[in-house]
Amino acid sequence: MAISRPTAILRSLSNPEFLAAGTAVQDLMHPDRVLIGSSPHPRGHRAAGLLADIYAAWVPRARILATNVWSSELSKLVANAMLAQRISSINSISAICEETGADIDEVAAAIGSDARIGDKFLKAGIGFGGSCIKKDVLSLVYLAVSLGLHDVGEYWRQVVMMNEHQRGRFSRRVVRCLDSTLVGKKITFLGVAFKANTSDMRESPMLDILKTLLEEQPREAAIFDPRCHPAVVRREIETFLDAQDADSAAESTIAVT
Numbered sequence: 001m002a003i004s005r006p007t008a009i010l011r012s013l014s015n016p017e018f019l020a021a022g023t024a025v026q027d028l029m030h031p032d033r034v035l036i037g038s039s040p041h042p043r044g045h046r047a048a049g050l051l052a053d054i055y056a057a058w059v060p061r062a063r064i065l066a067t068n069v070w071s072s073e074l075s076k077l078v079a080n081a082m083l084a085q086r087i088s089s090i091n092s093i094s095a096i097c098e099e100t101g102a103d104i105d106e107v108a109a110a111i112g113s114d115a116r117i118g119d120k121f122l123k124a125g126i127g128f129g130g131s132c133i134k135k136d137v138l139s140l141v142y143l144a145v146s147l148g149l150h151d152v153g154e155y156w157r158q159v160v161m162m163n164e165h166q167r168g169r170f171s172r173r174v175v176r177c178l179d180s181t182l183v184g185k186k187i188t189f190l191g192v193a194f195k196a197n198t199s200d201m202r203e204s205p206m207l208d209i210l211k212t213l214l215e216e217q218p219r220e221a222a223i224f225d226p227r228c229h230p231a232v233v234r235r236e237i238e239t240f241l242d243a244q245d246a247d248s249a250a251e252s253t254i255a256v257t
């Protein structure tokens with residue numbers, strides 16, 4: 001652009017996307033907010049105004065937030081980091097529940113009914129996956145460390161470490177529940193994608209869990225996800241049985257999406 005139109009004055013805007021996989025159109029049509037970051041220069045404001053006009057065709061003006069570029073870029077990372085932090089927090093509590101007899105869903109419902117906490121992203125499970133959340137937390141860690149804020153970086157790194165810990169804990173529990181050995185056993189995995197209603201397998205927790213459990217040498221692992229194409233699944237993992245096989249004669253079925 002700068003070469004073909006050398007006289008043009010170019011302004012960069014930051015306009016992070018907040019849609020989630022599986023609800024992309026709904027999120028696009030009804031966003032909680034649209035963030036437009038621009039330089040403090042009048043031309044930056046003008047460029048931001050032009051972009052805001054486009055969104056105003058379907059997004060209420062009050063939901064279109066104008067910020068500086070750093071605020072906008074950082075907000076994207078922090079939004080995903082805070083979501084990740086909630087998931088890691090509730091997963092850490094699930095470990096305490098398993099030791100004490102408390103029920104994690106009851107605890108989540110009890111704390112989530114506090115309006116200051118809210119009930120979203122409190123579902124304990126096998127941890128967060130997907131191509132974005134972990135990447136953004138680690139970007140935040142990198143940013144903090146590169147700014148010399150090592151304690152801040154360490155704090156956010158723990159969110160990712162807790163996520164990995166949760167997967168390991170889950171895998172160990174599966175083995176424990178099956179008499180501490182998978183040798184000679186068939187395991188069925190229902191769900192391959194990183195979350196329900198998507199075919200996206202990037203950073204899927206299930207892949208991690210599968211790799212760990214295959215080290216325990218089960219006789220067979222059957223894997224099925226109605227959203228994922230078998231060829232794509234095959235590319236990711238070596239063992240795959242089709243849907244018909246997936247539920248037959250398995251010693252254990254693991255729902256992992």
Ligand SMILES: NC(=O)C1=CN([C@@H]2O[C@H](COP(=O)(O)OP(=O)(O)OC[C@H]3O[C@@H](n4cnc5c(N)ncnc54)[C@H](O)[C@@H]3O)[C@@H](O)[C@H]2O)C=CC1
Nearest residue numbers: 016017018019020021022024076130131132133135136200
């Ligand atoms: N997938 C999602 O739901 C959302 C994604 N995002 C963000 O949008 C960005 C893209 O995400 P996806 O579309 O899911 O990823 P993707 O992996 O499907 O697409 C990324 C594209 O960028 C291209 N690319 C990678 N490196 C490049 C380079 N150096 N130069 C030119 N092109 C390059 C890749 O070939 C690919 O086509 C990420 O930063 C992600 O965090 C934000 C909100 C939602």
Ligand SMILES: O=C(O)[C@H]1O[C@H](OP(=O)(O)OP(=O)(O)OC[C@H]2O[C@@H](n3ccc(=O)[nH]c3=O)[C@H](O)[C@@H]2O)[C@H](O)[C@@H](O)[C@@H]1O
Nearest residue numbers: 017018019020021121122123125127128129130132194195
């Ligand atoms: O930057 C991005 O790409 C997007 O990342 C996430 O969206 P996404 O990764 O598609 O999916 P989420 O719904 O956030 O779920 C992420 C992971 O957390 C897990 N999760 C979610 C909620 C919960 O309570 N517990 C839980 O374990 C899900 O199963 C999934 O593995 C954010 O929610 C989007 O706002 C953001 O735009």
